[in-house]
Amino acid sequence: MPDKVSSHRRFLKKAERDMKQLYDEGEYSTYIGRYTQYRDHTAPELELIEKYYEARLRTDGADFIVDDALLAMNEGAGDYETHMYYLLSALIELGRYFEVIEFSDHLMEESIPQGFRIEVAALRHRAKKALDENRPEPQEPEVTPDDFRGMMQYEKLEVLAKWTDEQNARYTGLVRRLLPEAEDYQLITFMLLYLREAGDSTPVEFEKFGKKVRRKPSELELLEETELSEVVLQGVLEGVEERMPEFHESARAMVMSHIIHCYPLTPDVNPDSLIDSYLLILHEMLNLEYERKSDADENALRWIRSMEESIAARR
Numbered sequence: 590m591p592d593k594v595s596s597h598r599r600f601l602k603k604a605e606r607d608m609k610q611l612y613d614e615g616e617y618s619t620y621i622g623r624y625t626q627y628r629d630h631t632a633p634e635l636e637l638i639e640k641y642y643e644a645r646l647r648t649d650g651a652d653f654i655v656d657d658a659l660l661a662m663n664e665g666a667g668d669y670e671t672h673m674y675y676l677l678s679a680l681i682e683l684g685r686y687f688e689v690i691e692f693s694d695h696l697m698e699e700s701i702p703q704g705f706r707i708e709v710a711a712l713r714h715r716a717k718k719a720l721d722e723n724r725p726e727p728q729e730p731e732v733t734p735d736d737f738r739g740m741m742q743y744e745k746l747e748v749l750a751k752w753t754d755e756q757n758a759r760y761t762g763l764v765r766r767l768l769p770e771a772e773d774y775q776l777i778t779f780m781l782l783y784l785r786e787a788g789d790s791t792p793v794e795f796e797k798f799g800k801k802v803r804r805k806p807s808e809l810e811l812l813e814e815t816e817l818s819e820v821v822l823q824g825v826l827e828g829v830e831e832r833m834p835e836f837h838e839s840a841r842a843m844v845m846s847h848i849i850h851c852y853p854l855t856p857d858v859n860p861d862s863l864i865d866s867y868l869l870i871l872h873e874m875l876n877l878e879y880e881r882k883s884d885a886d887e888n889a890l891r892w893i894r895s896m897e898e899s900i901a902a903r904r
Contacts, residue, residue, distance in 0.1 A: 601631055608637060617644035635668050642675040646682065654679035670705045677712045681719065689716035734763055742773065749779045758787040768795050773903055778812075778852040785809045797854055798899070809853050816860060817848045824864035829871065840871055847896040862886035866893055 604627050611620040624641045627633060633641070645654045658676035662669055673696070680689045693713035697706065737745065752760055764780050771777045777795050784793065784806035794803050812818060822844045829840040844867060856863070865881055866889035872879035879885075 601627070605634075605637065608640070612640045612644065617647045620644045621648065621650070635671060638668070638671060639675075642671075642678075646675075646678065651679035651682035655683070670702070674705075674708055674712070677709070677716075681712065681716055684719075684723075686716040686720040686723075689713060690720075732760065732763065734767060737763060737767060738770075742776065745776055746779055749776075749783050753779075753783045753786045756786055758789075761787045761789050765789070765791070765793055768793055771795070774850045774899070778849050781806055781809060781853060782812060785811075797851065800854075802854070804853060812848065812852060815848065815852065816855060817844075817851075817863075820860045821863045821867070822848065824860070825867045825871075828864065828868045832868075833871070833875065833877070836871065836875070840867075843867075843871075846900060847893065850896055850900055856889075856892045858889045858892055859886065862889040863893070866890045 604623065608620055608623050608627065611617075611623065621641065621644050624633065624637060624644075627637070642654055642658075645651065645657075654675050658672040658679070661672045662676075673692075677689050677692060680686075680692075690713055693709050693716070696709050701709070732748065737748075740748070749764075751757075761784060764783055768777065768780050768784075771780060774797055777797065781793075781795070781804075788807055790805055790807040792803050792805050794801060796802065822841070825840055825844050826837060829837055862885065865879075866885040868881070869879045869885040870890070870893060
C-alpha cells in the first residue's frame with residue numbers, strides 16, 4: 590500500500606511538474622526513473638505516458654516500450670491508441686518490421702478513428718520501406734566461360750557494356766581468357782574497353798586484320814578520344830550537316846561502325862583525306878556531286894572500302 594505522504598495530491602502535482610521539467614531539459618533517464626515511481630502511486634495522465642515512451646525511444650529503450658505497452662493494453666490501462674502507436678514505433682526501432690506489418694493489417698480491419706488509421710498506415714509504410722531497403726539484392730549468377738561462349742553476339746555485347754558501366758572487375762580473368770578466341774572485331778573492341786575500364790594493366794594479345802597485337806588495356810584510349818572519333822567523325826558530321834543534314838545519323842552510324850571495327854588500331858592515312866573520302870562516298874551513295882572530290886585520297890578511299898568489306902565478311 591503506497592504511503593500517505595507520497596500519494597498525497599499535492600505531492601503528486603509537484604512530481605508531475607518536476608517530471609515535465611526533467612523532460613523539457615532532456616534529462617530522459619531521470620524522467621524514466623521518476624515516472625516509474627510515480628506510476629506506482631497513481632495512473633499517469635496521457636501527456637506523461639507519451640513523454641515516458643518518447644524518453645524510452647531517446648534512450649534506446651524500445652524493448653521496454655514493447656513490454657509496457659503490451660501490459661497496459663492487456664490490462665486496459667490508459668489510452669489504447671497511444672500504447673499501440675508507441676508499440677509499433679518501438680517494434681520499428683527494434684527492426685521487427687514483419688510484426689509491425691502484421692499488427693497494422695489487423696488494425697486496418699477494425700473500426701478505428703480516422704486519425705489513428707492514418708498514423709498506423711504511416712508506421713506500416715515505414716516498416717515496409719525499411720524491410721525493402723534491408724532486403725539483400727538477389728545475387729546475379731556467376732557467368733562462366735561456357736556461359737559467355739554460348740551467348741548470342743548481342744548478348745555478349747550487352748553483358749560487356751553492363752560490366753563496363755558498373756566498373757565490375759570481377760570478370761577480367763574471363764575476358765582475358767576468351768579474348769584470344771574472339772574473331773568478331775566489334776566484340777574484341779568491347780572486350781578491350783571493358784578491360785581498360787577495369788584498370789587491367791597486364792598486356793593482352795588479340796588479332797585484327799591478320800595482325801597479332803599486344804597491348805596494355807589500361808593504356809588504351811577511350812573510343813571517343815581516338816583521332817578517328819575526335820577528328821574524322823566530327824569532320825564528317827560537320828560536312829554532312831552543311832550539305833545533307835537529313836543523313837546525319839546514317840553518316841554517324843557508318844563512321845562509328847568503322848571506328849569500333851578497327852579499334853584500337855588506326856589507319857596510316859591523313860585525317861583530312863579521310864574526311865573528304867567519307868564525304869565523297871556518302872555523296873556517291875546519294876547520287877550527288879561532291880565539289881571537293883579531288884581532295885579525296887585513294888589510300889583513304891581504299892581503307893574505308895576495306896572496312897566495309899571486312900564488316901560485311903563477318904556478319
